Amino acid sequence: MKKFINMILVILMSFFIIGCNDITQNKIYKIKPPENNSLSIKGIWRINDYKILDNDIYSLNNRKFLIGEDIEICNEYVKLKDIDYGNITYKLKLVKDDYVISYEEKYNIGNLNLNKDNYEVISVFYNNNIMFEFIKNTDKESFIFYNGALYNVSLVSQINQPVDSNIKKENNKIDSNLINYYNYPVGVYLGIKSNNEEDNTEEYKTVYVSFQNDKLQPIREKSGLIVPRMNGIWSINKKYREKNDYYYEYFNANPINNKDFINNDNKNLDNIDKNRYISINFVGNDYIATEVYEGNKFTGKYGKYEVLPIDNITSNIPIVISDIYSDDAKKVFKQVYDNIVNNFSEEEKQKYSSYINYSNFSLKRANGKWNVIGKISPAYGLEDSGYDYTLNFKHNKKLVNYDSLLIPWKTLKRELPDIKDAFTSPNERIALILTEKGLLIYEIENSKINNAPLDIINMDHNDQIIMAEWCIGDYVDNWAKPFLN
Numbered sequence: 001m002k003k004f005i006n007m008i009l010v011i012l013m014s015f016f017i018i019g020c021n022d023i024t025q026n027k028i029y030k031i032k033p034p035e036n037n038s039l040s041i042k043g044i045w046r047i048n049d050y051k052i053l054d055n056d057i058y059s060l061n062n063r064k065f066l067i068g069e070d071i072e073i074c075n076e077y078v079k080l081k082d083i084d085y086g087n088i089t090y091k092l093k094l095v096k097d098d099y100v101i102s103y104e105e106k107y108n109i110g111n112l113n114l115n116k117d118n119y120e121v122i123s124v125f126y127n128n129n130i131m132f133e134f135i136k137n138t139d140k141e142s143f144i145f146y147n148g149a150l151y152n153v154s155l156v157s158q159i160n161q162p163v164d165s166n167i168k169k170e171n172n173k174i175d176s177n178l179i180n181y182y183n184y185p186v187g188v189y190l191g192i193k194s195n196n197e198e199d200n201t202e203e204y205k206t207v208y209v210s211f212q213n214d215k216l217q218p219i220r221e222k223s224g225l226i227v228p229r230m231n232g233i234w235s236i237n238k239k240y241r242e243k244n245d246y247y248y249e250y251f252n253a254n255p256i257n258n259k260d261f262i263n264n265d266n267k268n269l270d271n272i273d274k275n276r277y278i279s280i281n282f283v284g285n286d287y288i289a290t291e292v293y294e295g296n297k298f299t300g301k302y303g304k305y306e307v308l309p310i311d312n313i314t315s316n317i318p319i320v321i322s323d324i325y326s327d328d329a330k331k332v333f334k335q336v337y338d339n340i341v342n343n344f345s346e347e348e349k350q351k352y353s354s355y356i357n358y359s360n361f362s363l364k365r366a367n368g369k370w371n372v373i374g375k376i377s378p379a380y381g382l383e384d385s386g387y388d389y390t391l392n393f394k395h396n397k398k399l400v401n402y403d404s405l406l407i408p409w410k411t412l413k414r415e416l417p418d419i420k421d422a423f424t425s426p427n428e429r430i431a432l433i434l435t436e437k438g439l440l441i442y443e444i445e446n447s448k449i450n451n452a453p454l455d456i457i458n459m460d461h462n463d464q465i466i467m468a469e470w471c472i473g474d475y476v477d478n479w480a481k482p483f484l485n
Contacts, residue, residue, distance in 0.1 A: 039090070041122055041134050045071045045142070045153040053102035054257075058148035065151055071144065074159050078124060078131065085131070091123045100231050101135070101145050106258065109135065112143065123230060127181075127426050128402045129472050130230055147474060185212030185476035186425045188432070190439075191225050191283050191467025194460060200300035202279055204238065206467075207457060208483050209441060210476050211430050216441060216454040220483035227310070228469050229285050232257060233482055234310065236283065243272045250278065251288065253313045256482055269314060277302070282363035282370065283467035284399050286310055287319070289362040301385040304377045305362035307399075320358040321391075324398050330358055333374065333391065340376065340389050352387055353377045361391060363399065365465065368409040368422040370400050402426055402470055406447060415449075423468050432468075434459065 047065045052058045065071070065081075072079035077086050093099075097110030099121065109119050112135070120136040132146035144151045187210035194203045206226040210217040225236040232255045240249045250269065254261050277298050282289035287309055291302035306318035321329045337356050341349070353376060361374045372391045378384040395403055405412070406424040412433070413419055421434035424444065431442045431449050439457040442449045471479050 039073070039075050040120075040139075041073050041136065041142070042075065043073060043155045043159055044157040045073065045144070046156045047071070047151050048154055049152040051150045052148060053105045053107050053145070053150050054148035064147070064149070070156070071153065072159070073124070073134075078126070080131075085126045087127050089125045089128075091125065093121045093123065094118050095121050101133070101150065102148075102232075107150075112137075127472065128397075129426070129470070129475065133230075181427050181472075182429055184427050184429075184473050185210065186427050186429050187211070187471045187476040187479050188423070188425065189226060189228060189467060189469045189471075189479065190432075190465055191227075191280075192459070193280060193464045193466050195462040195464070197300065197462065200277075200298060204236075204280070204466075208480060209430075209432065209457075210480065211425075211443070212476055216430075216443075217480075219455065219457060220480065222483050225280075225283060225467065226256070226482050227253075227283055227285075227467070228471065228479060229310070231255070233479070235482075236280075236288070236310070236313070238278075241269055241272060246272050246275050248272045248274070248276045250276075250314050251280070251308075253310045278306075280466055281305075281464075282399075285401055285469070287324075287399060288313065289399075291362060295383065297383050299383065301383065303375075303384065303386050304357070305360050305373075305375045307359070307361065318359040321361055322358065324396055325393060329393065332393070333358055333361075336389060336391060337374065337376070340387070351379055351382060351384065353379055365421055368405050368412065370395065370403050372399075403468075406444065407431070407449065421465060423465075426470050427472055430454075434465065436461070439465075 047067050047069050049067065050065065058064070069081075076088065077084050078088050079085070095109060096118065097108060099109040099119065101107045101109055101111075109121070114137055122134040122136065124131045124134060132144050135143040135145065137143065140155045142153055142155075144153055187208060190207040190209065192205050192207060194205070196202065203223070204225050205221060205223050208220040208222075208226075227234045227236055234253050235256050236251055236253045238249065238251055240247060242248070248269065274294050275296055275298070277293040279291050279302060280288050281291055287307050289307045290305065292304050292306050293302045295303075307324070308315055308318055321333050334356060341352075344352070357377065360377060361372060363370045364373055365371070372393045374389050374391050376387040376389070378386050404424070404426075405422060406428045407422075409422065412422050416433060416435065418435045418437075419433055420436070423432040424430070428444055428447065431444055433440045433442060433449075433453075437456065438459045440453040441455045441457070442453050444450070
């Protein structure tokens, strides 16, 4: 009997081992800010060779590496071209051969001919902006994709002593956190939704605001949503399909520099059996947050929320709250939901669905920040917008990359009573203030907004800002390219 039990335990353990090693799709892991010396790519890496994968991006940037130059990677900082960058974070992805390094050249990680089942790709972020991707081959030989070029690198030295990234550089070297960061070029993609109340439709556009060389650059605008992502710049556009007497709205997403990208719209749209109207509340790097109506009497009121991955934007299955946060998020979600429902009157309870839906959440702007909100949908057969409530979840990098105000909202509200929304750049150089007059662009000096705006973008009272994605440094010119065509 004991022998039989042992055999069963061995079999069960083998299943667990197999399960732990079975990676069937690209997976992403956030590496915590290192508190020890365990960072696997830590060291000094030397450029051995390089291949240009995106000539436009490479030619626009003057920060290019030469063969023989070094890149220093540590827990607390990254050193490029004799400049130390602090406030570094890392994100690990386990990917397959089809992981795209460059959409411009249709270059996948499989083209490296490393013959692996899975690959470690570590994205390096500086102040929440991606600097480069480190493609790990061995402990001694790897690749770095930076500003349009793929560099072959080898480890030449270990780094054993921790370095304080806040130490000022001597001999006229640049401390980017204290001096140049404020003077760096900065830009922002603003996604704007314009609602038409007469026919319950909406339109989307993207405005690009940039500031460099001590002046505001020409403001650029393009219809549709232009979305910066880790694997390039994408476009998101609204579409619809009419089939079997049903009208079905959805969004499609494509990388703008890859004409051969295969869009799988039809995959999830073959069996349309209902009317569906959808609108976007928020756009991030990897997800969009939407509001949805399904029924036969659409009047502009949306009865539920859905968050969809951009990589599978036509999916019929929205993500649930625990896909973004931990499993404990469901407990918090349910506690808030139960508290609200228990305070409903009997009459109110009849108006709303009695079932909790962990995918019924979205993001909206309020008081100068993105807020995670839930919805209790209307009861079956009732046409209403449901009941919204706030979920006090802290910002999660899976949803929101950067959402900080240099000047507190209460201070802005006191100084600008008619303010509706506000954004400040990561390098604390410009501020965007939404008022009834429009979107005012200000320069910031000494952590204060200048008296006179640099420019004003006209905004209708029904317009909503649904995306604010910032870039710093060399990316400012790159992000302008989609608006020049």
